[in-house]
Amino acid sequence: MELELDAALREWRDTVRRFADQRLRPTRREREAAHATPLAVIRELAALGLLGVNVPTALGGSARGPLAYVLAVREVAEADAAVAVTMAVSNMVAEVITRFGSEAQKTAFVPRITGGEMIGGAFALSEAGAGSDPGGMTTRAERRGERWLVNGEKLWITTGDGSDAIVLWARTGGPGPKGISCFLLDGRRPGFAAGKPEEKMGLWASHTVSLTFSDVELAGDALLGELGGGFKIAMMALDGGRIGVAAQALGIAYGALARVRELLTRPTAHQALAHEQGVQFQLADVATELEAAWLLVLRAAWLKGQNRPFSREAAMAKVMATESANRAVRVCVEIAGGLGYLEDEVTARALRDCRVTQIYEGTSEIQRLVISRDVLRGAHA
Numbered sequence: 242m243e244l245e246l247d248a249a250l251r252e253w254r255d256t257v258r259r260f261a262d263q264r265l266r267p268t269r270r271e272r273e274a275a276h277a278t279p280l281a282v283i284r285e286l287a288a289l290g291l292l293g294v295n296v297p298t299a300l301g302g303s304a305r306g307p308l309a310y311v312l313a314v315r316e317v318a319e320a321d322a323a324v325a326v327t328m329a330v331s332n333m334v335a336e337v338i339t340r341f342g343s344e345a346q347k348t349a350f351v352p353r354i355t356g357g358e359m360i361g362g363a364f365a366l367s368e369a370g371a372g373s374d375p376g377g378m379t380t381r382a383e384r385r386g387e388r389w390l391v392n393g394e395k396l397w398i399t400t401g402d403g404s405d406a407i408v409l410w411a412r413t414g415g416p417g418p419k420g421i422s423c424f425l426l427d428g429r430r431p432g433f434a435a436g437k438p439e440e441k442m443g444l445w446a447s448h449t450v451s452l453t454f455s456d457v458e459l460a461g462d463a464l465l466g467e468l469g470g471g472f473k474i475a476m477m478a479l480d481g482g483r484i485g486v487a488a489q490a491l492g493i494a495y496g497a498l499a500r501v502r503e504l505l506t507r508p509t510a511h512q513a514l515a516h517e518q519g520v521q522f523q524l525a526d527v528a529t530e531l532e533a534a535w536l537l538v539l540r541a542a543w544l545k546g547q548n549r550p551f552s553r554e555a556a557m558a559k560v561m562a563t564e565s566a567n568r569a570v571r572v573c574v575e576i577a578g579g580l581g582y583l584e585d586e587v588t589a590r591a592l593r594d595c596r597v598t599q600i601y602e603g604t605s606e607i608q609r610l611v612i613s614r615d616v617l618r619g620a621h622a
Contacts, residue, residue, distance in 0.1 A: 242538075243524050246312075251500055253305060254312045254498045260289060261320035269321045270585065272446035277436065278327050280360060286324070287357030291317070292331045294337050300347060301355035307542040312487040315535075318492025319499075322594040323446035325492065325547070327361045329485040330399045334362025338425060341466040346425050360403030363428070364482075365395045365412050365452055372397075373607050375410065375475055376418045380454065382411035389424070389459040391432075395452040397601070402435035402450045404428055409454075410471050418472035423465040432457040443593030476552075481545060482602045483555040487538045487562035490598040494531055494566035497573040497591035498524075504577055512575060523572050530565040537561050553610050553615040560608035563598040570595050 246254065264285060272278055289303075294310040296302025303309075310332065318325035335354045338346055354362050371378035380393025391411055401407070405427040414420030427436070436451035465473050501524075505515040516519045531572055535559040544551035572590040574581040581588040599605050 245444065246308075248523055250309060250312060250529040253309050254316060257289065257313045258285055260285070261316045265317065265320040265324055268445075272321065273590075276445050276535075278324055278360065278446045278521075280357070280367050283323060283327065283331075283360055284357035286317075286328055286331075287355060291328055292357060293351070293355030294331075294332055296335050296351060296355055300339060301352040302339075303388070307545040308539065309485065309575070311484055311538050311542045314485050314488040315492040315495070318489040319496040321446070321479050322489060322493050322591075322606075323444045325489050325505075326444055327400055328420040329482070329489060331355075331361040332485070333482050334364055334404075334406055336481065337364075337408055337474065340477075341423070341474055342425060343462065345462065346465065350425065354406055354615065359405045360448075361400035363398050363401040363404040363407040363452075364478070365398050365401065365407050366399045367395060368393070369396055372484070373604055375421070375472065376416075378410060378412060378421065380409075380411045382413050382422065382424060382459070384413075388462045389461070389463060389600075391424070391454040391457040391459060393454050395454075396398065397449055398435075398452050399447060399449055401428075401452050402438065407452075408465065410475060412468055413471075415574055419469055421475075423471035423474045424459055424463045425465045426457075426459055426463055430459075442596060443590070444597065474538040479556045479602055480552050480555045483559040483608070484541045484545065484551075485600060486598050486602045487534070487541075487555075487558040490563040490566035490595055491531060491535055491538065493591050493595045494527075494569040494573075497570045497588050498527065498531070500582075500587040501573045501576050504580070511577070511580075520576055524526075527565075527569040527572050530561075531569055534558070534562040534565045553612055556603075556608040556611040559602065560605050560612070564605060567595050567599060594613065 280550050288519055291313055293302025294313060295307055298304050314325055314329060331354050336350050338351050366375055368378050382389045407426050407428055409424045410421055412420050413422040432455040436454045438448040438450055457617045504511040541551050541554040541558040544554055573588045574592055577588045580586060583589055
């Protein structure tokens with residue numbers, strides 16, 4: 242069993258790390274203050290191949306695979322978690338279109354995402370009554386001759402106000418998952434509107450908005466995949482998305498840990514804490530949990546890259562990584578003391594940014610349901 246990254250992956254990781262350190266970290270506060278990620282930053286991500294890491298080069302991707310993707314997300318998230326969110330959603334949407342779209346849909350949308358022509362793709366699944374249970378959605382698409390008419394509202398949609406590539410789930414049949422279909426549309430259609438960005442606890446530079454569809458007309462070829470096949474597309478996309486969120490959470494936590502290490506090893510009032518056994522034990526536990534979680538993330542990403550089932554492993558990686566990361570950032574804030582609570586501090590930012598990773602792409606409780614069902618079926622690693 243080989244547990245080391247090969248030379249190509251190490252070089253890729255180091256390239257992304259240099260970009261994150263030199264371009265993202267120094268300007269993070271500017272993006273937070275503006276509550277936005279400029280298109281110029283998106284284009285820099287695109288130039289490095291970060292908006293289509295698992296997308297074929299023919300569609301503008303870098304085709305480096307899922308392992309390269311989680312390495313990149315971790316590095317970017319350590320420097321700026323909000324940028325990592327935009328990057329992750331762009332990759333997620335580009336992969337969905339690449340896998341399920343027609344040739345016309347792929348060529349019309351994917352190169353624009355991977356090329357950084359828009360702020361990001363939008364993954365329009367969640368609703369007020371359909372978060373952890375997408376089967377409860379009420380947004381509806383009705384067939385009108387050769388066209389579709391869409392009505393409804395989506396909530397918590399990342400970059401929904403800046404994207405011309407929206408993957409939308411709507412009910413086209415009866416109740417339950419089998420009545421859901423998936424559509425692909427641009428964000429410039431009459432009847433479509435994005436709400437104002439939510440004022441969130443963290444990830445300030447990433448916009449999260451509601452989307453309203455009022456008699457939005459879509460062409461017949463806007464359907465993505467098969468009629469009634471939308472739920473399956475969503476679940477497959479979320480499996481991959483969960484690996485990315487796990488890597489994002491760990492990047493945030495490793496950033497906070499690096500800041501605490503800096504405080505404990507330089508001549509400040511904090512230096513004495515480094516010799517306190519209680520602090521040392523906390524750091525040991527944090528480091529061990531984060532490393533274990535990272536191995537779960539790598540395993541899930543590797544399975545995806547091998548085209549093998551990875552739903553359970555993605556759920557394990559997400560629940561372990563996000564809960565370990567949240568524990569880690571809380572410890573880091575405590576060790577940093579009053580300084581760690583200042584709004585501009587890395588540790589305080591990490592605490593704000595990390596909390597949501599236990600919520601989106603499926604809560605920790607949903608991950609435990611996925612895992613337990615697999616265990617009860619008698620599945621083995």
